[in-house]
Amino acid sequence: MDGRRYLDAISSLWVTTVGHRVPRLDAALRAQLDRVAHTTMLGHGNRVVIEFAEELARRLPMDDAHVIFASDGAVAVEQALKIAFQFWTNQGVSGRDRYLAFGGAYHGDTVGAISVGDGGFGTDIFDPLRFPVLRAPGFDRPDAIDVAVGLIAEHAHRLAAVIVEPIVQGAAGMHMLDPAAFAALGDACRDHDVLLICDEVAVGFGRTGTLFASEQCGLRPDLIAMGKGITGGYLPVAATAASARVFDAFLGDDLGPRTLYHGHSYGGNALGAAVALEHLRLLDDEAVLDNVATIADRFATALDDTIAPLASVRAIRQHGLMIGIELAPPSDGLRWGRRIAAACVAEGVLIRPLGDVVIIVPMLTTTADEVDRIVAVVAAAIAGLTPSAAGPIAGPGSDPRVGALG
Numbered sequence: 001m002d003g004r005r006y007l008d009a010i011s012s013l014w015v016t017t018v019g020h021r022v023p024r025l026d027a028a029l030r031a032q033l034d035r036v037a038h039t040t041m042l043g044h045g046n047r048v049v050i051e052f053a054e055e056l057a058r059r060l061p062m063d064d065a066h067v068i069f070a071s072d073g074a075v076a077v078e079q080a081l082k083i084a085f086q087f088w089t090n091q092g093v094s095g096r097d098r099y100l101a102f103g104g105a106y107h108g109d110t111v112g113a114i115s116v117g118d119g120g121f122g123t124d125i126f127d128p129l130r131f132p133v134l135r136a137p138g139f140d141r142p143d144a145i146d147v148a149v150g151l152i153a154e155h156a157h158r159l160a161a162v163i164v165e166p167i168v169q170g171a172a173g174m175h176m177l178d179p180a181a182f183a184a185l186g187d188a189c190r191d192h193d194v195l196l197i198c199d200e201v202a203v204g205f206g207r208t209g210t211l212f213a214s215e216q217c218g219l220r221p222d223l224i225a226m227g228k229g230i231t232g233g234y235l236p237v238a239a240t241a242a243s244a245r246v247f248d249a250f251l252g253d254d255l256g257p258r259t260l261y262h263g264h265s266y267g268g269n270a271l272g273a274a275v276a277l278e279h280l281r282l283l284d285d286e287a288v289l290d291n292v293a294t295i296a297d298r299f300a301t302a303l304d305d306t307i308a309p310l311a312s313v314r315a316i317r318q319h320g321l322m323i324g325i326e327l328a329p330p331s332d333g334l335r336w337g338r339r340i341a342a343a344c345v346a347e348g349v350l351i352r353p354l355g356d357v358v359i360i361v362p363m364l365t366t367t368a369d370e371v372d373r374i375v376a377v378v379a380a381a382i383a384g385l386t387p388s389a390a391g392p393i394a395g396p397g398s399d400p401r402v403g404a405l406g
């Protein structure tokens with residue numbers, strides 16, 4: 001409105017991957033408009049959606065992946081939960097009606113997703129609606145995977161699936177574990193015959209340095225939920241992928257008892273698929289993941305040099321281009337995260353905190369100069385808070401436009 005320009009350092013809340021207004025993605029969307037905008041996938045097909053599904057399946061770390069589309073990450077998770085449950089019932093196995101999830105988990109805002117999620121964000125009001133889950137510790141505890149492995153061994157006969165955000169729990173405040181730690185989780189699921197659902201909604205599509213975070217963990221999940229970056233941040237597309245083993249359990253008579261009775265009106269939207277397909281090709285053609293590695297290193301050095309030494313910083317967590325700077329406010333209620341973000345926005349760098357964790361989730365195509373600018377602006381904003389500074393930082397302390405993730 002006022003002609004100001006901003007550098008988006010949160011990728012429009014983690015959905016945008018290669019930038020805003022990308023000519024190739026714009027062109028793919030326009031070209032699809034000249035063909036068709038949307039046709040139902042319910043009992044029908046659409047060329048571009050099938051082509052996208054095939055390109056995606058080829059890149060997924062699972063055997064002979066099959067894909068069901070939706071519009072939001074939460075629904076990709078719901079689909080995975082329902083498929084996991086029905087996988088067992090289709091084979092005559094009863095009693096597999098529990099899920100194991102992690103502390104601090106965030107899987108979206110539908111009722112199933114908040115059940116496997118670990119609360120927060122004002123969702124406690126819905127506690128009476130949540131179904132019970134087995135809960136391992138969050139990634140802020142180094143023994144999270146060990147405890148989960150023990151719970152799997154103990155409760156396998158009740159478990160439909162384990163659901164996990166591989167490597168990074170984003171919404172928890174960028175808590176992360178070493179990718180190598182996840183092998184034990186995959187092994188436990190395999191040894192005790194429990195399905196593994198990887199929620200790649202936040203970490204997928206290059207954010208952690210590989211197309212899917214599961215790859216770095218050496219995991220081959222039974223189900224993968226995707227969303228956010230799938231169209232490069234253009235359109236609401238989400239997807240749930242199932243391995244051959246899971247898919248095969250649903251084969252049978254047309255509309256017979258093995259059918260998955262689940263679908264969404266806009267699932268497999270052609271405009272979204274056209275952009276998503278071009279996005280996958282662009283990631284390859286432009287070697288975008290190579291840039292992620294280079295830029296992640298530059299961030300690590302810059303954060304270490306200029307932000308880690310600041311007195312008001314408790315910890316810096318980073319994996320790939322998912323970064324959390326945890327502040328150390330001397331008392332509660334100071335809203336440091338909000339104030340830092342406001343100061344950054346005033347300097348033209350779009351930042352949004354999670355409580356007192358300053359989140360940086362930049363574009364995969366961020367340049368070296370942009371890294372330096374983002375880190376310098378955040379460092380200056382944080383330095384303005386240190387007790388030795390002359391006064392409180394400028395900017396609105398309490399922005400009335402507080403969103404769900406405030």
Ligand SMILES: *Cc1c(COP(=O)(O)O)cnc(C)c1O
Nearest residue numbers: 072073074106107108201202227
């Ligand atoms: C954002 C997110 C979701 C939910 O996706 P929506 O598209 O907002 O419904 C699920 N899981 C994780 C890990 C997320 O970060």
